[in-house]
Amino acid sequence: MNYLARRLLTFPLILIGVSLLVFFSIRMIPGDAITAMLGTESGLLTPAQRQALAVYFGIDQPVLVQYGRWLTGVVQGDLGISVTHGRSVMTIILERFPLTLQMALMSMVIALAIGIPAGVLAATRAEKSTDVVVRIFAMLGQSTPGFVVGLLIIYVLSVYFGYIPTMGSFVPFWVDPVANLAQLIFPAITLGFAFAASVTRISRSAMLDVLSDDYIRTARAKGVPKRSVVWHHALPNALIPVVTLSGVEFGYLLGGAVIVEQIFALPGLGRLTLEAIGQRDYALVQGCVLFIAFNFLVVNLLVDLAYAALDPRIRLGAR
Amino acid sequence: MTFKFSRTVLAGLTAALVASVGVVLPAQAANLRMAWAQDAAGLDPHTQPAFSSLRLLELIYEPLVRHDAALDVVPAIAESWSFSDDGLTLTFKLDPNAKFSDGAQVTADDVKASFERLLDEATAAVARSNFLSISSIEATDPATVVFTLSQPDAPILVAMASINAAILPAKAIAEGAVATKTLGSGPFVLDSWEPNSREELSVNPNWAGGEIAYDGISISVLPDETAILASLRAGQTDFALINDPLIATLVPNEANLQLNAVPGLAYNVLQLNPARAPMDNLKVRQAISCAVDRQDVLDTALVGEGKVTGPLTMPAYAVDPSTLFCYEQDIEKAKALMAEAGVDGFTAKVIAATGEPPVASAEAQVLQSQLAEIGVKLEIELMELSVYVDRWLAGDFDMAVAQNGGRADPYPMYNRYFTKEGNLQKVSNFADDEIDSLLQQGRVETDLAKRKEIFAKFEQRITELAPWVWLSTSNTYTAQLKTLSGFEPSATGTLFGLTKVTLGQ
Numbered sequence: 001m002n003y004l005a006r007r008l009l010t011f012p013l014i015l016i017g018v019s020l021l022v023f024f025s026i027r028m029i030p031g032d033a034i035t036a037m038l039g040t041e042s043g044l045l046t047p048a049q050r051q052a053l054a055v056y057f058g059i060d061q062p063v064l065v066q067y068g069r070w071l072t073g074v075v076q077g078d079l080g081i082s083v084t085h086g087r088s089v090m091t092i093i094l095e096r097f098p099l100t101l102q103m104a105l106m107s108m109v110i111a112l113a114i115g116i117p118a119g120v121l122a123a124t125r126a127e128k129s130t131d132v133v134v135r136i137f138a139m140l141g142q143s144t145p146g147f148v149v150g151l152l153i154i155y156v157l158s159v160y161f162g163y164i165p166t167m168g169s170f171v172p173f174w175v176d177p178v179a180n181l182a183q184l185i186f187p188a189i190t191l192g193f194a195f196a197a198s199v200t201r202i203s204r205s206a207m208l209d210v211l212s213d214d215y216i217r218t219a220r221a222k223g224v225p226k227r228s229v230v231w232h233h234a235l236p237n238a239l240i241p242v243v244t245l246s247g248v249e250f251g252y253l254l255g256g257a258v259i260v261e262q263i264f265a266l267p268g269l270g271r272l273t274l275e276a277i278g279q280r281d282y283a284l285v286q287g288c289v290l291f292i293a294f295n296f297l298v299v300n301l302l303v304d305l306a307y308a309a310l311d312p313r314i315r316l317g318a319r
Numbered sequence: 320m321t322f323k324f325s326r327t328v329l330a331g332l333t334a335a336l337v338a339s340v341g342v343v344l345p346a347q348a349a350n351l352r353m354a355w356a357q358d359a360a361g362l363d364p365h366t367q368p369a370f371s372s373l374r375l376l377e378l379i380y381e382p383l384v385r386h387d388a389a390l391d392v393v394p395a396i397a398e399s400w401s402f403s404d405d406g407l408t409l410t411f412k413l414d415p416n417a418k419f420s421d422g423a424q425v426t427a428d429d430v431k432a433s434f435e436r437l438l439d440e441a442t443a444a445v446a447r448s449n450f451l452s453i454s455s456i457e458a459t460d461p462a463t464v465v466f467t468l469s470q471p472d473a474p475i476l477v478a479m480a481s482i483n484a485a486i487l488p489a490k491a492i493a494e495g496a497v498a499t500k501t502l503g504s505g506p507f508v509l510d511s512w513e514p515n516s517r518e519e520l521s522v523n524p525n526w527a528g529g530e531i532a533y534d535g536i537s538i539s540v541l542p543d544e545t546a547i548l549a550s551l552r553a554g555q556t557d558f559a560l561i562n563d564p565l566i567a568t569l570v571p572n573e574a575n576l577q578l579n580a581v582p583g584l585a586y587n588v589l590q591l592n593p594a595r596a597p598m599d600n601l602k603v604r605q606a607i608s609c610a611v612d613r614q615d616v617l618d619t620a621l622v623g624e625g626k627v628t629g630p631l632t633m634p635a636y637a638v639d640p641s642t643l644f645c646y647e648q649d650i651e652k653a654k655a656l657m658a659e660a661g662v663d664g665f666t667a668k669v670i671a672a673t674g675e676p677p678v679a680s681a682e683a684q685v686l687q688s689q690l691a692e693i694g695v696k697l698e699i700e701l702m703e704l705s706v707y708v709d710r711w712l713a714g715d716f717d718m719a720v721a722q723n724g725g726r727a728d729p730y731p732m733y734n735r736y737f738t739k740e741g742n743l744q745k746v747s748n749f750a751d752d753e754i755d756s757l758l759q760q761g762r763v764e765t766d767l768a769k770r771k772e773i774f775a776k777f778e779q780r781i782t783e784l785a786p787w788v789w790l791s792t793s794n795t796y797t798a799q800l801k802t803l804s805g806f807e808p809s810a811t812g813t814l815f816g817l818t819k820v821t822l823g824q
Binding site: 029030031035036037038039040041042043044045046048049050052053056084085086151154155157158159162163164166167168169170262263264265267271272275278279280 | 360361367369440441445513516539542550555703705706712723743745746
């Protein structure tokens with residue numbers, strides 16, 4: 001518990017650091033909301049017009065004043081207003097998050113459901129042909145870029161099946177479960193493809209390590225059936241690096257997957273952040289990055305707690 | 320344990336997959352399903368210059384007048400107009416049937432309020448500089464508006480045909496609700512807008528322009544144009560905007576699709592900066608112009624999709640480009656000019672924006688290889704659009720590959736760059752007495768034949784002085800299912816032609 005409390009105490013400090021970093025780096029990029037909106041036409045503005053726009057976009061004050069105002073809002077749970085959407089940043093993020101979360105969960109399920117069995121299979125048949133086949137697939141999966149897989153899926157579906165998943169808008173699960181799954185399964189496969197490959201490789205090497213441990217030899221000597229040795233004695237320990245990898249990967253996925261969202265035209269967090277940067281929508285960029293950082297922290301904490309559950313030897317707080 | 324769980328999940332996923340392919344989505348009420356890659360950036364027609372915003376707002380608002388497919392000015396909210404003999408007053412009669420989508424009549428007061436908002440510097444309206452000759456606006460009766468001008472201004476009518484000069488309800492202006500709520504007199508009403516995701520429009524029952532053969536438009540934002548093509552191919556989208564010429568060339572290969580290509584008004588250009596040596600030397604600039612093979616740039620960088628152009632891209636004023644200075648590549652002449660200038664090759668940096676337009680970096684590379692033949696070594700600097708815009712506006716470049724917007728009239732298209740008071744004078748860094756006077760003559764002359772002569776002279780002179788090397792116009796593309804009929808494309812890129820469409824089966 002005291003470990004938990006200490007971990008939770010560092011949360012706000014990290015988030016303040018992140019907010020400072022984002023706040024000033026987004027302002028260091030050349031161009032502001034005015035040039036992003038007007039492009040080359042911004043050269044036609046008179047000084048009075050430019051001033052009016054700066055007031056409208058809230059960039060007429062000194063940067064430190066802007067930061068102070070923004071931080072005061074954040075502490076009160078107000079992330080500000082997005083100038084491009086004309087609505088509160090929090091509302092927009094919460095609208096986009098269900099899609100991102102669902103896609104991350106589906107990709108993770110796909111990756112673990114394929115990766116762990118494949119990794120275990122390869123480890124128990126080390127250096128046999130099964131192992132080689134699994135390893136080749138894992139290499140392929142890790143080295144094929146997501147946009148290639150995504151475009152291939154779209155191409156095959158549209159040319160050979162005359163079908164294409166719903167694009168442009170998101171159908172929530174509670175509105176129409178079938179349409180929702182039909183829409184998200186292909187992007188999830190695209191994301192899960194590379195993810196599954198890394199899970200396969202990690203679980204294979206972890207399993208190989210564990211299988212040569214003393215306690216496994218003991219279990220075998222006691223006459224425990226082979227299947228039980230693999231799945232009950234070895235697997236929980238071999239899962240620790242898999243949990244680490246999945247945690248990090250899941251944290252990334254919660255930040256949205258920009259390329260897959262672009263290809264499948266899904267309104268998720270990744271595209272939201274990218275578009276906000278392009279349009280120099282400062283409040284939205286800050287809100288998104290803060291939200292993503294917060295998710296990362298939470299996922300990391302959960303991963304650390306999962307270690308303890310998997311391996312009693314890890315004593316939290318004794319570090 | 321894990322293994323069992325994952326097997327059930329897998330089975331479930333497979334079932335969902337099979338089910339999803341088998342499910343046919345119910346057709347909505349007869350809506351036109353449209354897709355584009357670039358979404359509108361905002362809803363205020365007076366402050367949004369981006370093409371992507373104009374395309375949406377042109378469906379919701381109306382200006383006083385609009386361009387037809389031949390780029391002639393035709394009635395919109397105004398049913399007729401006339402200049403006084405001295406060219407100092409411009410009178411509009413409004414269409415008695417023009418109504419906003421809430422049923423309120425469009426009156427002279429709305430027109431007056433809209434133009435006052437445009438001219439107010441606090442609005443930061445993008446078209447304000449086109450209307451500076453307006454000295455007063457008077458609503459003489461509910462259906463008559465009189466503009467009094469400080470000097471004759473023939474192009475003002477063309478400037479009024481832009482959605483950037485849309486007529487807004489005086490009530491909405493007073494409430495300050497223009498940027499957040501749309502209330503226009505155009506063919507459609509915006510029911511919902513989720514930026515960068517989707518728009519829903521329904522037909523405006525009060526529109527004065529006639530019946531529309533379907534119930535509304537559902538727009539999806541599909542940022543990847545490959546996905547737009549796939550969506551058309553699968554019949555999930557009826558109509559789409561295409562920006563990338565490479566994607567456009569793939570459309571005709573599909574049995575169920577039709578491509579509409581129209582040469583646009585925007586022009587691709589290599590801007591030289593005469594403020595920097597050796598580009599301050601006329602002969603060097605001319606040598607660069609002679610060394611460029613414009614057709615080759617078009618064929619290679621734009622995969623032949625477009626046409627070689629002089630400065631004037633609008634059909635009413637365009638001349639055969641082969642009559643312009645050095646429009647056929649002439650390396651011998653270019654080398655001779657370089658020798659006359661006493662310049663033995665030099666190195667210059669050329670700036671270009673990534674993806675804006677999609678062909679910019681390819682153009683820069685072709686030009687790099689062509690200019691190498693006369694000893695001009697180009698270093699290409701590719702940058703993000705906002706960074707590029709900053710550098711471009713500051714005139715901070717040796718050369719720039721650009722795509723600049725066109726207008727239906729030459730004066731508003733070039734006065735900003737090449738008149739001495741032009742507010743983009745810093746971008747061109749180029750002024751010339753004769754060019755200045757030709758543009759001013761073209762501004763006050765109302766007779767079309769005389770204007771054509773004036774601007775033909777302007778075009779000859781500017782290509783000879785070669786501050787810029789004009790290359791080509793790109794096509795604007797739309798792709799549609801063949802079952803759709805009646806769409807009229809326009810060089811301005813407007814989608815107003817969708818009002819004539821019928822959805823087939």
